[in-house]
Amino acid sequence: MADITIAPDLWDANINPEGIIANWFYADGSTVAAGATIAELMVEKTTFDIAAPSAGILHIAVPKDGAVKPGTVIGTIDAA
């Protein structure tokens, strides 16, 4: 199992405490390829493509519009 983690240094949480998951591009339980863009994170006027860390079955932990902080695990991928 691989965690899908928001990089701890992605933004300065002192300036913007939280971002939101703006989109999941795959449904919970979908099969995804390693490196595929699976989600989009938005912090103020900045968006980040979140890539799948490995291939497998996607399990979403933080839903669309959910708030996240640097270091948050937003989901996992189980080997297919």
Next chain:
Amino acid sequence: MRPDLLARPLAAAIAAVARVHGLTIDPCVEGFTTAAEGLERQERLCDEIGDGCRLRTLFWQAPQAIIVGRTDTRLPTFDAAVQRLVAENWPVVVRRSGGTACPISPGTIQIALARSAGADFAIDVAYRELSAMIGDALASIGLVATIGEVAESFCPGRFDIQIDGRKLGGISQHWCERNGHRVVTTAASFVLAQDPSELTRIVNLFYESAGGARRCPADAIISLDLALQDFGSKPNVFCHSAD
């Protein structure tokens, strides 16, 4: 003033400032037949970043359109708003960088800078890089711009470029992984010579039609043309320190 007479000198001034910062930028301004084509070209810049290319820039202009963020597409009556704006000859295009609705037209210019972002290259560093280049370019023609949010403007953000409290341009970003590199595309839209009241009217019409609450007063926006007229109307004042 004709927007193209402002676009090319502004692009050249930004390129000159970039050169001082050690960046080589092509000041050519590309024209597109639709905003969607221009936006697509801008969003493909990141694909060109790799081991042999660490920086790509694009200055572009296109016919009028309103470029919205993905969050705008979730407004209650977004589809109706798209139809309403198409009827007004303002097509709606969805971008992948952040922020809210921003109108573009032949009276605006869009500036995009895609670059490889090392581990220490954070969001604010990328914003400061482009906003400083634009600010320095404006200073070279005598305009004093400051950076900070114009809360009542369309698509407000901490790195709004403003003159006398009115927004002249705004900046958004998109980060992704390409060709083994972390890539940030920082994109600005800048009002050159377009009546601010027409730009704010169309943004307000979009939100009104889409069921959104956001509204923007015309005096929150300024064009480069208006800023230059205002600058030209002020008497020259020279201050001399005698100590």
